[in-house]
Amino acid sequence: MHRRSLLAGAAALGFAAPAAVRAQARTEIQFWHAMPGVLGEIVAEQVKRFNDSQASVTVVPSFKGSYTDAMTGAIAAWRAGNPPHIVQVFEVGTATMMSAGPAIRPVHELLAQSGVALDPKRYLAGVRGYYSDTQGRLISMPHNSSSAIMWINLDAFEKAGLSTTDLPKTWKQIRAAAEKIKAANAAPVAVTTSWPTWVMFEQMAAMHDVPFATLSNGFEGLGAELRLTSPLFVKQVEYLLALQKDGMFRYGGRDNAADGLFVSGEAAVSFMSSSLRARVGKEAKFKWASVPLPYHDDVIATPKNGVLGGASLWTLTSKTRTPAEYKGVAEFFRSISDVDQDLWWHKATGYVPITLAAYEKAKAEGYYTQNPGADAAILQLSRAEPTPNSAGFRLGGMVEIRNIIQEELEKALQGQQGATAALESANRRGNVVLRNFERANKA
Amino acid sequence: MDRKVVFNQKLLPYLLLLPQMAITLVFFFWPAGQAVWFAFLRQDAFGIRTTFVGFENFTDLFADPLYLDTIRNTAVFSTGVTILALAVALLLAVLADRQIRGATGYRTLLIWPYAIAPAIAAVLWIFLFHPSIGLIGRALNDAGLPFDYKLNGNQAMLVVILASAWKQVSYNFIFFLAGLQSIPKAVLEAAAIDGARATRRFWTIIFPLLSPTTFFLLVVNLVYAFFDTFGVIDALTKGGPAKATETLIYRAYVDGRVNLDLGSSSAQSVVLMIVVILLTAIQFRYVERRVHY
Numbered sequence: 001m002h003r004r005s006l007l008a009g010a011a012a013l014g015f016a017a018p019a020a021v022r023a024q025a026r027t028e029i030q031f032w033h034a035m036p037g038v039l040g041e042i043v044a045e046q047v048k049r050f051n052d053s054q055a056s057v058t059v060v061p062s063f064k065g066s067y068t069d070a071m072t073g074a075i076a077a078w079r080a081g082n083p084p085h086i087v088q089v090f091e092v093g094t095a096t097m098m099s100a101g102p103a104i105r106p107v108h109e110l111l112a113q114s115g116v117a118l119d120p121k122r123y124l125a126g127v128r129g130y131y132s133d134t135q136g137r138l139i140s141m142p143h144n145s146s147s148a149i150m151w152i153n154l155d156a157f158e159k160a161g162l163s164t165t166d167l168p169k170t171w172k173q174i175r176a177a178a179e180k181i182k183a184a185n186a187a188p189v190a191v192t193t194s195w196p197t198w199v200m201f202e203q204m205a206a207m208h209d210v211p212f213a214t215l216s217n218g219f220e221g222l223g224a225e226l227r228l229t230s231p232l233f234v235k236q237v238e239y240l241l242a243l244q245k246d247g248m249f250r251y252g253g254r255d256n257a258a259d260g261l262f263v264s265g266e267a268a269v270s271f272m273s274s275s276l277r278a279r280v281g282k283e284a285k286f287k288w289a290s291v292p293l294p295y296h297d298d299v300i301a302t303p304k305n306g307v308l309g310g311a312s313l314w315t316l317t318s319k320t321r322t323p324a325e326y327k328g329v330a331e332f333f334r335s336i337s338d339v340d341q342d343l344w345w346h347k348a349t350g351y352v353p354i355t356l357a358a359y360e361k362a363k364a365e366g367y368y369t370q371n372p373g374a375d376a377a378i379l380q381l382s383r384a385e386p387t388p389n390s391a392g393f394r395l396g397g398m399v400e401i402r403n404i405i406q407e408e409l410e411k412a413l414q415g416q417q418g419a420t421a422a423l424e425s426a427n428r429r430g431n432v433v434l435r436n437f438e439r440a441n442k443a
Numbered sequence: 444m445d446r447k448v449v450f451n452q453k454l455l456p457y458l459l460l461l462p463q464m465a466i467t468l469v470f471f472f473w474p475a476g477q478a479v480w481f482a483f484l485r486q487d488a489f490g491i492r493t494t495f496v497g498f499e500n501f502t503d504l505f506a507d508p509l510y511l512d513t514i515r516n517t518a519v520f521s522t523g524v525t526i527l528a529l530a531v532a533l534l535l536a537v538l539a540d541r542q543i544r545g546a547t548g549y550r551t552l553l554i555w556p557y558a559i560a561p562a563i564a565a566v567l568w569i570f571l572f573h574p575s576i577g578l579i580g581r582a583l584n585d586a587g588l589p590f591d592y593k594l595n596g597n598q599a600m601l602v603v604i605l606a607s608a609w610k611q612v613s614y615n616f617i618f619f620l621a622g623l624q625s626i627p628k629a630v631l632e633a634a635a636i637d638g639a640r641a642t643r644r645f646w647t648i649i650f651p652l653l654s655p656t657t658f659f660l661l662v663v664n665l666v667y668a669f670f671d672t673f674g675v676i677d678a679l680t681k682g683g684p685a686k687a688t689e690t691l692i693y694r695a696y697v698d699g700r701v702n703l704d705l706g707s708s709s710a711q712s713v714v715l716m717i718v719v720i721l722l723t724a725i726q727f728r729y730v731e732r733r734v735h736y
Contacts, residue, residue: 103491
């Protein structure tokens with residue numbers, strides 16, 4: 001009797017299930033991302049908001065490890081014929097993705113085919129420029145954007161007798177402040193930096209309107225050549241070497257390895273991603289401020305915009321994809337570009353808003369007066385109309401080029417070579433990478 | 444003392460071999476074959492545009508002074524790891540082999556590190572050697588000895604050698620201990636009666652009798668240092684600073700997975716494959732002949 005009712009139940013379920021599926025018939029969209037921990041939870045929430053808002057599409061987010069893991073994983077999946085619909089790719093992977101031709105579907109094409117209207121003008125200029133082609137058409141979808149900004153330990157500044165309101169704006173003022181911090185022994189480390197290449201080379205090139213590479217930093221073609229030996233970079237590296245020689249600069253390692261030096265209170269000044277705001281707010285046991293990066297006032301009077309970091313979303317193709325699936329992706333993109341959704345994302349993560357409207361709304365709400373410094377990255381990204389030197393970088397093998405610069409910089413900081421030798425060597429090795437990429441990607 | 448099983452027909456033995464053959468073919472020969480084929484190609488990350496370039500990936504590799512540096516690093520690293528891991532393990536095994544109270548406890552504790560994943564092991568070493576948060580790193584800096592493995596290449600090499608060797612000591616310890624316990628007590632007692640002191644007994648009796656074990660461990664440790672230390676290096680130094688701790692296997696990883704240059708990475712894998720084949724050949728030719736089970 002008992003068994004029979006169970007059987008009947010199972011049968012009923014068996015018949016009911018397909019009917020239920022047919023009734024809902026939600027298109028499933030796979031979304032691979034690389035946001036760990038708290039950020040991953042916020043991405044899940046971002047997706048859930050979209051899933052709950054409509055009845056036809058379900059986006060399924062999966063965490064795939066580091067940015068490199070997510071990107072190489074998606075590429076391998078595409079090669080195997082079963083890629084995710086959406087993959088999050090960090091900004092330095094942009095050129096590689098863009099040259100992937102048949103493997104990707106550019107955002108402007110996707111939107112047009114799906115009949116979803118999204119005006120590219122709604123995105124912040126600095127954000128839009130990085131992910132657009134030369135005709136200004138959006139190729140990938142802006143998602144999480146940050147910029148490198150300057151972080152200052154105000155307790156250390158106070159201890160050294162420095163002003164905590166009139167903060168340094170130029171590299172000269174940083175040096176003067178570092179001297180006082182060292183003299184007063186206000187912090188074990190006066191200056192350090194995260195992301196040595198991103199901050200000291202890419203940001204500086206953009207802000208001082210100096211080319212990092214020819215052909216508009218690679219936007220105009222695969223034939224771009226690095227210009228790392230130009231006077232600005234020599235000046236920058238010599239500045240760091242002198243600061244290190246006088247005991248005011250500590251090299252904290254590659255990429256974001258130096259983040260801890262500032263958060264622990266050891267370093268008085270550091271240059272890190274603006275997306276660290278949540279972590280600094282939680283972990284720093286001292287007063288701090290975040291302001292735009294310093295510049296050389298003898299090179300440029302008013303600095304241009306900085307470049308962004310972070311990642312964007314790419315639509316991958318597959319032979320078995322249906323138009324409904326592409327439309328689902330487009331709907332999801334529209335959802336994250338929605339003003340309120342974007343504003344929520346900005347406040348929850350500390351990434352810059354991707355749309356102008358969300359930024360204006362946050363400003364009108366008084367968000368930046370309550371959270372001073374939360375707009376440092378936005379101001380830095382949008383303070384000037386991007387020039388060919390400050391729009392971004394479209395260089396193949398950018399990850400490798402970044403590492404090469406870090407390696408040569410490390411050799412210089414070890415005392416093995418001078419600034420000019422380091423830059424010449426980085427330039428030569430980086431150009432080999434560019435030429436190999438050009439060869440591999442020529443039609 | 445040969446033991447032979449005789450099958451009456453040929454079908455059954457082949458059938459029994461089949462699963463193993465299938466696994467070997469699918470998981471070893473197929474990917475290895477693909478690596479060899481890719482080594483002669485140049486392609487973009489997605490494999491959309493592929494050109495056959497012959498031996499160019501190999502000539503590029505050996506024309507690159509940085510690759511030659513990597514070979515040198517690997518030599519220094521593997522020699523350091525092997526010597527350190529063998530010496531420490533032998534010392535510990537000899538000490539643990541004595542009649543002491545709680546010998547089993549010591550032995551168990553010494554075997555523990557082997558069970559720790561490389562990445563975790565590396566994190567433990569970061570807590571020891573990190574210039575600002577590590578116990579030893581801080582102590583050294585406070586004592587006026589500038590220690591910063593994030594910038595000093597030699598110190599970085601030292602740290603990765605220490606961390607990698609530490610993980611392998613346990614493995615070596617087990618083998619050495621087993622080797623020591625199988626040395627006939629009568630020989631040692633006879634030597635003692637003849638008046639040979641402990642040091643002399645060790646070098647003239649124990650060490651030569653242990654030599655098959657030592658030789659076997661030498662090859663195993665070299666293979667370990669060559670291929671299994673990726674996790675430690677990745678977590679501790681990422682091959683830096685300035686490529687000071689980049690070994691052959693780490694470079695193959697970086698070029699293939701981070702730089703997405705599959706051609707060069709495959710060529711490097713082929714070079715490594717040749718190294719393994721050589722090491723295995725040496726092991727079979729010399730070691731198998733001398734180890735008496």
